[in-house]
Amino acid sequence: MLNALTLLILCQFVGEVIARATSLPLPGPVIGLVLLLTMLALRNRAPDPDLTTTSNWLLRHFGLLFVPAGVGVITQLDVLGDNAVALLVAIPVSTLLGLLVTGWVMQRLSRDEDS
Amino acid sequence: MENLFHLWVYLETTPLLGLAATLVVWRLATLVAARMPGMALANPMLISVVILVALLLATGTPYSAYFQGAQYVHFLLGPATVALAIPMYANLRRIRRSARAILPALIAGSVVAAGSAMLIARLLGAPRVVILSLAPKSVTTPIAMGIAEQIGGQPSLAAVFVLLTGLCAIVLINPAMRLIRATDMRAQGLAAGMAGHGLATARMLLISETAGAFGGLAIGLNGITTAIVVPLLATFLVR
Numbered sequence: 102m103l104n105a106l107t108l109l110i111l112c113q114f115v116g117e118v119i120a121r122a123t124s125l126p127l128p129g130p131v132i133g134l135v136l137l138l139t140m141l142a143l144r145n146r147a148p149d150p151d152l153t154t155t156s157n158w159l160l161r162h163f164g165l166l167f168v169p170a171g172v173g174v175i176t177q178l179d180v181l182g183d184n185a186v187a188l189l190v191a192i193p194v195s196t197l198l199g200l201l202v203t204g205w206v207m208q209r210l211s212r213d214e215d216s
Numbered sequence: 217m218e219n220l221f222h223l224w225v226y227l228e229t230t231p232l233l234g235l236a237a238t239l240v241v242w243r244l245a246t247l248v249a250a251r252m253p254g255m256a257l258a259n260p261m262l263i264s265v266v267i268l269v270a271l272l273l274a275t276g277t278p279y280s281a282y283f284q285g286a287q288y289v290h291f292l293l294g295p296a297t298v299a300l301a302i303p304m305y306a307n308l309r310r311i312r313r314s315a316r317a318i319l320p321a322l323i324a325g326s327v328v329a330a331g332s333a334m335l336i337a338r339l340l341g342a343p344r345v346v347i348l349s350l351a352p353k354s355v356t357t358p359i360a361m362g363i364a365e366q367i368g369g370q371p372s373l374a375a376v377f378v379l380l381t382g383l384c385a386i387v388l389i390n391p392a393m394r395l396i397r398a399t400d401m402r403a404q405g406l407a408a409g410m411a412g413h414g415l416a417t418a419r420m421l422l423i424s425e426t427a428g429a430f431g432g433l434a435i436g437l438n439g440i441t442t443a444i445v446v447p448l449l450a451t452f453l454v455r
Contacts, residue, residue: 106295109295126366126367126444127444128358128366129294130358130359131362131439131440133294134298134304134439137302141301141302141305142308152302153302156302156303159295160296163356163414164259164414165238165261166357167357167379168241168242168261168264169283169286169287170290170371170372171261171375171376172265172272172279173375173376174265174269174372177372177376180345180370181373187337188342188380191334192350192377194333195328195330196381196385196388196412197384197388198328199329199354199407200385200389200407201392201407202329203325203411204396204407205396206317206321206325207317207400208396208397208399208403210316210320211402211403
């Protein structure tokens with residue numbers, strides 16, 4: 102577990118350094134994700150069981166990790182109130198459009214691929 | 217009474233209280249959510265946030281004092297995001313096989329979801345910080361917060377928008393898929409993961425394993441796609 106956590110934090114660390122050094126418009130953890138994925142693909146064998154267990158443990162409790170940031174809404178209650186109308190329209194409508202576009206393109210192209 | 221007051225003053229200044237409260241409330245929220253399966257709003261994260269906000273308001277505790285303890289949980293978002301590489305690697309062969317369908321679907325959805333949210337908010341007069349925090353709302357929280365910070369939004373606002381978006385996606389996915397006659401589980405799963413990240417994907421997993429796998433894939437890929445697309449959109453749509 103400690104080895105796996107060290108590897109994950111190291112990937113994030115290197116990702117963070119790359120993000121700052123190159124001013125890439127990507128968050129450090131996303132670059133870390135790509136680094137780890139590249140390493141796994143280059144080695145081309147099943148990841149270490151310890152890494153799989155630790156990652157699954159972290160991902161299973163993903164929801165918990167969002168909670169402290171979510172509670173931050175308490176500092177933004179006035180912003181939410183002031184923009185209630187814009188948010189109540191923008192969020193559902195854009196979510197529906199995203200679902201429709203992704204589902205439609207994927208359905209069409211997947212069918213073409215199968216036939 | 218005097219002693220109790222001293223105890224409270226002590227607890228307020230240590231990180232222990234915020235950390236313990238987060239973990240205990242999360243435990244309670246998962247128990248509550250488990251007793252209400254199939255209810256979109258019975259989400260442990262939503263329940264936890266509501267309870268903790270109520271507690272902070274009731275005790276007059278400032279968010280900064282709470283976050284002093286909660287930051288230890290918050291910090292794990294980074295390593296957890298990196299850990300998304302593991303399920304993605306497990307699906308790598310499937311990803312390669314349908315790459316020609318997945319990438320156009322994700323890029324189109326990502327541009328439309330982020331662009332329409334920013335445009336609508338702008339037309340309805342929302343300020344710059346709100347528009348920029350809305351942009352990454354379809355992405356999983358840690359990535360969304362990172363993107364929001366990067367482009368000048370407010371990470372905690374972005375986290376709230378992500379949560380609301382996930383709840384909307386859960387409610388809208390079935391009517392939306394019927395409307396476009398998307399019967400393919402790969403298409404339904406990808407749409408759920410793209411538009412509604414982990415919340416909608418967890419929901420799809422109850423219906424179909426294939427949908428769940430493609431949803432998980434969409435969460436990771438959309439995180440990367442949106443991180444590249446949104447800063448570009450922001451320069452066009454926000455001045």
